[in-house]
Amino acid sequence: MAKKEVEQKQKSLPSTSKNPSMNQKQSADNKGLTVKKSDDVSEWYTQVIQKAELIEYSQVSGCYILRPNAYFIWEKVQAFFDQLIKKDGVKNVYFPLFIPENLLTREKEHVAGFAPEVAWVTHGGNTELKEKLAIRPTSETIMYESYSKWIRSHKDLPLRLNQWCNVVRWEFKHPIPFLRSREFLWQEGHTCFATKEEAVEETKTILDFYEQVFREMYALPVLKGRKSAQEKFAGADYTLSVEALLPSGKAIQGATSHHLGQNFAKAFDIAFLNDKREKDYVWQNSWGISTRSIGVMILMHGDDKGLVLPPKIAEKQVVIVPIFFGETKEKVLAEVEKMKAGLEKLGLRVHIDDREGYSPGWKFNEWEMKGVPVRIELGPKDLEKKQAIVVRRDTGEKTAVNIGSIISEVSGLLNTIHNSLLKKAEQLLASGIVKATTLKDAEKAIKDGKLIFAPWCASQECEDNFKEKTQAKSLNSPLEQPKVLGDCFACKKKATAWFYFGKSY
Numbered sequence: 001m002a003k004k005e006v007e008q009k010q011k012s013l014p015s016t017s018k019n020p021s022m023n024q025k026q027s028a029d030n031k032g033l034t035v036k037k038s039d040d041v042s043e044w045y046t047q048v049i050q051k052a053e054l055i056e057y058s059q060v061s062g063c064y065i066l067r068p069n070a071y072f073i074w075e076k077v078q079a080f081f082d083q084l085i086k087k088d089g090v091k092n093v094y095f096p097l098f099i100p101e102n103l104l105t106r107e108k109e110h111v112a113g114f115a116p117e118v119a120w121v122t123h124g125g126n127t128e129l130k131e132k133l134a135i136r137p138t139s140e141t142i143m144y145e146s147y148s149k150w151i152r153s154h155k156d157l158p159l160r161l162n163q164w165c166n167v168v169r170w171e172f173k174h175p176i177p178f179l180r181s182r183e184f185l186w187q188e189g190h191t192c193f194a195t196k197e198e199a200v201e202e203t204k205t206i207l208d209f210y211e212q213v214f215r216e217m218y219a220l221p222v223l224k225g226r227k228s229a230q231e232k233f234a235g236a237d238y239t240l241s242v243e244a245l246l247p248s249g250k251a252i253q254g255a256t257s258h259h260l261g262q263n264f265a266k267a268f269d270i271a272f273l274n275d276k277r278e279k280d281y282v283w284q285n286s287w288g289i290s291t292r293s294i295g296v297m298i299l300m301h302g303d304d305k306g307l308v309l310p311p312k313i314a315e316k317q318v319v320i321v322p323i324f325f326g327e328t329k330e331k332v333l334a335e336v337e338k339m340k341a342g343l344e345k346l347g348l349r350v351h352i353d354d355r356e357g358y359s360p361g362w363k364f365n366e367w368e369m370k371g372v373p374v375r376i377e378l379g380p381k382d383l384e385k386k387q388a389i390v391v392r393r394d395t396g397e398k399t400a401v402n403i404g405s406i407i408s409e410v411s412g413l414l415n416t417i418h419n420s421l422l423k424k425a426e427q428l429l430a431s432g433i434v435k436a437t438t439l440k441d442a443e444k445a446i447k448d449g450k451l452i453f454a455p456w457c458a459s460q461e462c463e464d465n466f467k468e469k470t471q472a473k474s475l476n477s478p479l480e481q482p483k484v485l486g487d488c489f490a491c492k493k494k495a496t497a498w499f500y501f502g503k504s505y
């Protein structure tokens with residue numbers, strides 16, 4: 001995305017949420033997008049999130065209102081991930097928002113780089129606090145202080161807790177709703193094990209869960225793998241990540257799963273008596289996925305008509321637009337009510353748009369902007385022919401469907417849409433990756449806006465050199481590696497693993 005202050009743009013946009021009077025409704029042309037996605041993706045994004053009623057701007061730069069259409073998506077993702085981790089044995093908790101300074105700075109190594117992003121509370125009313133309080137940027141420190149009290153023996157392990165909360169990171173780069181906001185929502189999992197092996201195993205399990213969130217909820221493929229030593233979380237022994245590809249060709253981190261080794265355990269004295277009755281430090285992980293993932297989905301699937309929602313996260317999966325015409329109105333209404341009831345019986349989320357004073361075309365545009373996966377149109381002529389028109393949001397494809405089979409058709413169609421969105425994104429990802437074994441090929445591919453997959457030595461110096469030349473950095477290295485390795489694509493020393501590289505968001 002171009003580096004522009006989105007707020008600036010927002011002010012110049014026509015307002016979208018006024019309730020137009022009857023005769024204004026038809027001409028409310030401010031509803032449509034005024035740019036093509038391919039012409040100015042940054043402006044396109046800014047318009048889509050507002051016109052699809054996902055986001056409202058607030059007075060604080062970098063802090064955004066998640067409107068019901070956006071919050072619904074988060075609730076679906078939340079429910080999906082929550083049941084995955086609960087089935088796996090994780091429990092939910094809630095820790096305080098405020099973290100005393102002494103706690104936040106206890107593990108020096110991890111905080112150092114992040115210090116400029118911490119927001120502090122220094123006063124209660126007019127009274128200065130004795131110790132300032134950080135607004136949680138992440139909860140390792142406050143949680144691990146409790147963990148050190150709760151864990152005494154191997155019987156207390158594993159301890160696997162998660163919290164769903166907001167966090168604040170006072171970013172100074174230009175903020176963008178969902179993708180880079182100062183306050184965002186996430187889950188953070190924090191777990192302790194008696195053995196390293198168990199912890200290592202869990203980092204992979206959680207990474208698979210994140211992949212499932214992207215594939216099954218957002219209909220997006222990801223690159224799963226391990227971060228380089230330079231790119232890992234400073235407090236971790238290693239970091240696993242899922243990375244997504246944006247239409248711009250840039251990669252974006254979708255979620256992370258860290259193995260913390262015993263780094264925090266030593267700093268916070270989280271220890272237990274092992275079966276030989278000796279003191280052992282626990283092995284820890286932490287992992288998170290945030291509302292940033294919603295931004296990735298919007299960018300990947302959206303088109304020139306607006307948002308395109310994968311069916312699993314769409315609040316309205318099917319919108320039925322009855323077309324009224326004189327005395328046939330009642331008959332048409334009765335038929336669409338029947339359809340709705342049938343679809344709802346199958347668990348689908350259906351809405352009938354029977355508003356008066358809006359033309360069918362106007363309604364079609366609105367639901368297209370909002371990304372509703374399937375639209376059904378039914379008018380008197382269709383009724384005569386015992387059919388309805390079914391329109392896919394993702395492809396625009398229109399089909400006349402026999403009323404008798406509409407329920408099963410539409411429910412099948414939602415799966416088809418999910419699979420087809422996923423497939424399209426998979427093709428984009430596959431065609432966006434170039435295998436490179438020489439520096440020349442790698443540079444060219446990056447210049448062409450591709451990601452590269454290359455054998456790499458994984459050294460800091462080599463990464464810095466390549467970054468200077470191309471602005472691209474290492475993304476991650478798949479856990480399952482190709483058989484043949486060879487020399488580093490860039491410095492020609494021995495490679496240690498195949499890595500993805502790309503410009504990143």
Ligand code: 87F
Binds near residue numbers: 117169233288
């Ligand atoms: C900002 C300020 C202070 C990121 C920060 O990735 C501290 C931090 O520790 C900080 N920004 N991080 C790293 C967060 C690591 C980890 N925490 C649990 C995750 C997933 C969830």
